[in-house]
Amino acid sequence: MSPPEGIFLYLPFPYWAVFVLVLYRHDLSRLFHPFKDDGSPIKWWSVLNHMGLLGTGKAARPRSIRGVLPYLALFAVSAVVSLSWTFRLFPPSYYYLIIVQGISAIILAASTIQYLGQPPRRPYVDVLRYPRPGSRIRHLDKARHHGRENEPSREPQETQK
DSSP states (O other): OOHHHHHHOOOHHHHHHHHHHHHHHTTTTHHHHOOOOOOOOOHHHHHHHHTOOOOOOOOSOOOOOHHHHHHHHHHHHHHHHHHGGGGGGGOOOHHHHHHHHHHHHHHHHHHHHHHHHHHOOTTTSOOSSSSOOOOHHTHHHHHHHHHHHHHOOOOOOOOOO
């Protein structure tokens, strides 16, 4: 077995890379600059401690395992799915291995989406493909006829004495 065959049959990373590139194809800069505004308590603690605004009792670093726990859980699930061929649950044919690695890559892509945020939409997706008249213009003649029926008559009313 050649090394590329082994990589594509036993590792989910090539499939994960393809999924991420397809999902973020409209804004690939998010992959190169994945930084976002992070106002978590750990960052606040780091800044306040650096500025010397925390007392000695509050200088203990807060726990950061909660921020990493979902990513670790998704990575563990992906690893178990990826290595399920070792449990001999299915025949070791190449198409079963590719399907299992694809499922594992989908789980890794879900973790990536959780970290980077929702994939961007296609540019100008809110623009219609064909020019269509707006709803107000389309129903303008109906409104004219409807408005004439409901208008009060302009005849002078008799005044009662």
